[in-house]
Amino acid sequence: MKLKQLEGLLGDLQQFSNPKVELEQYPTGPHIASRMLFTAENSYGDITDKVVADFGCGCGTLSAAAALLDAACVIGFDIDPQSLETATLNAEELEVEIDFVQCDVTKLELKGQVVGTVVMNPPFGTRKKGADMEFLSAAMKVASQAVYSLHKTSTREHIKRAALRDFNAKSAEVICELRYDLPKLYKFHKRKEVDIAVDLWRFEPRQN
């Protein structure tokens, strides 16, 4: 599948109808989602024929991208039942198979080495301090092969240090810097649109 085609399909997905600010629910736009998963597969072979988990899947954009790139199995994890309903509808629309689990990803304990790759657009920690680090920690415990994650560029040094020192990372690389367009989603947003510099990270866990 070509990048443009992937981006087009992801652009048709339904997004949050009533986003919950305390969960930092923001849609992962098709531009970022398509590039993130396309790179994961074409540069690193981490998606096709692999078991891929999407942590904090929301409406399932990253999960859908993984499925469209022929992951062998895609599992979306999220705490919010409404988002999971939308994600289920999105999977049906695209005619792809995605399993969903309702849970608190930061308290999840998964057994075994079945999950190869974790992809995620985690909360940045603007509502619940440290949420970004909790998601990263959880992902590093679950992935046997690689973790792809988006974090604010302003946290780059902090993330690198934590990943290598505390979260069992063999490597922690910023693959590219992206601009995350956040539309005015919540009443307290003053500007019509805001543009945040984010890093796309790839982490490799040490073999457990």
Next chain:
Amino acid sequence: MRLIVHNMLTCNIKGVINKFPLRIEAEKVIKKEVDFNPDFLRHMLAKIEWKALVDGARSMGYTELPDHAPALESDEPFLRKFHHALLELNLEEGSLVCQESGRKFPVEKRVPNMLLHEDEV
């Protein structure tokens, strides 16, 4: 919920030691065909908890899996059964039960709800 997912879910209630596997109480099971990928299945064989898969499949009405995975894993009839159990059976409605605490995690519209109550964390 498919059995590939069940094979990784545990009960994370504080103090529970015997967290895995969760026993399945099936109310509604659906079967959905999925493309057969033998290389992927061979790769999964080493990673799957076999007994949990066999017991899970039985709870969902599928009894064709052998008690142990055969030594000759390239045997296609076996891989077809493994494929069916792992990826084509889907629990639409039911519960996942913690063997130690008895706590039931509901499965509704194929989605297991693993959220803990405040006193369980």
